[in-house]
Amino acid sequence: MSRRTVVSYEPDSTTSTFSTRSNGLPTTRNSLAGKRIGNHSNDVVAYFHDEEVGNYHYGERHPMKPHRLTLTNHLVISYDLHKKMEIFQPRRATEEEIMSFHAADYIDFLKRVTPENMNNFSKLFTRYNVGDDCPVFDGMFDFCKIYSGATIDAARKLTNGSADISINWSGGLHHAKRVEASGFCYVNDIVLGIFELLTYGILCFKHSLVL
Ligand SMILES: [Zn+2]
Numbered sequence: 001m002s003r004r005t006v007v008s009y010e011p012d013s014t015t016s017t018f019s020t021r022s023n024g025l026p027t028t029r030n031s032l033a034g035k036r037i038g039n040h041s042n043d044v045v046a047y048f049h050d051e052e053v054g055n056y057h058y059g060e061r062h063p064m065k066p067h068r069l070t071l072t073n074h075l076v077i078s079y080d081l082h083k084k085m086e087i088f089q090p091r092r093a094t095e096e097e098i099m100s101f102h103a104a105d106y107i108d109f110l111k112r113v114t115p116e117n118m119n120n121f122s123k124l125f126t127r128y129n130v131g132d133d134c135p136v137f138d139g140m141f142d143f144c145k146i147y148s149g150a151t152i153d154a155a156r157k158l159t160n161g162s163a164d165i166s167i168n169w170s171g172g173l174h175h176a177k178r179v180e181a182s183g184f185c186y187v188n189d190i191v192l193g194i195f196e197l198l199t200y201g202i203l204c205f206k207h208s209l210v211l
Pocket residue numbers: 173174175176182183184185
């Protein structure tokens with residue numbers, strides 16, 4: 001069964017009571033809601049970073065620079081922020097997880113195309129919107145699996161109640177469509193993260209997912 005088929009937003013009795021906070025945002029009262037966000041020094045922050053993720057390269061003139069993730073991580077360490085967070089090495093998303101949103105033929109294309117063999121796939125470039133904004137680059141699908149796995153794991157930290165805030169700088173590639181790349185994005189980790197939240201019937205207004 002794919003993940004998508006098990007996703008439904010049917011809050012059970014522990015998650016269905018909504019109230020309104022003073023800022024107007026609804027909040028859930030559930031088993032995770034023991035801690036209120038207010039004093040951030042008490043929040044449990046889960047930080048997901050994969051050393052590999054900054055090594056991927058979209059191409060010399062491309063404005064998307066994954067290397068900035070490495071620089072950001074250096075800043076985090078330089079400022080000792082890692083001592084205030086729980087640090088996690090994210091796992092890679094599985095193809096099954098990715099295909100809970102994306103079409104199998106599109107993922108098969110992402111998996112197989114490389115800079116070396118891309119001429120054999122040129123007829124599919126228009127169909128999957130691969131080209132200038134979304135170039136084929138070395139390790140492209142591995143890059144997708146890394147940032148997507150981190151987002152799913154980050155969301156899971158919220159759904160299982162072990163963190164108040166989850167951070168994955170490498171995520172947020174929200175332009176990717178079900179059957180095509182768009183705006184530097186190939187796999188839409190935001191959708192996958194939302195699926196994870198919805199699997200547990202929780203809309204995390206109280207908790208923060210930073211992507
Ligand atoms: Zn994008």
